[in-house]
Amino acid sequence: MKKLLFFLTGELGYLLDDAINKIDDVSIFHGDAQEAAEELFDDCYAHAIPDNLRFYFDIEKFAHDLEVNGDFNEFQCGKRTFTCTNANGI
Structure with a gap:
């Protein structure tokens, strides 16, 4: 709860x-935006891309786009990095 309050305030x-x-509206990933983007890709999109083509997907650029568009918001709380994965929704 501390990290949620830290993020919101x-x-x-x-x-x-x-x-x-x-x-209750905040969704937090324990890790940086690139790690969150990789998990999102694996959970939602990887199954739709043939194995031999997944190598060409650029997770770093995907994470960057999610941050630039306001979907992800990476922040530090203490010595740890977190990513709000629904930043546009709050």
Whole structure:
């Protein structure tokens, strides 16, 4: 819960009361945006791409696009890196 409140107040500027009301709306991945993008790709898209073509998919660019478009928001809390994976939804 600490990392969720940190993200909502520190990264998005919510007041504490508003952040507490939004906690259930936040989806956090424990890791950086590239790791989150890789998991998203594996879970949602990899099955649709033939094995011999998966090598050509650029996870780093995919993660970058997700961040630039506001879908992902990578942040630090303590010494750990987290990624909000539904940043556009909150």
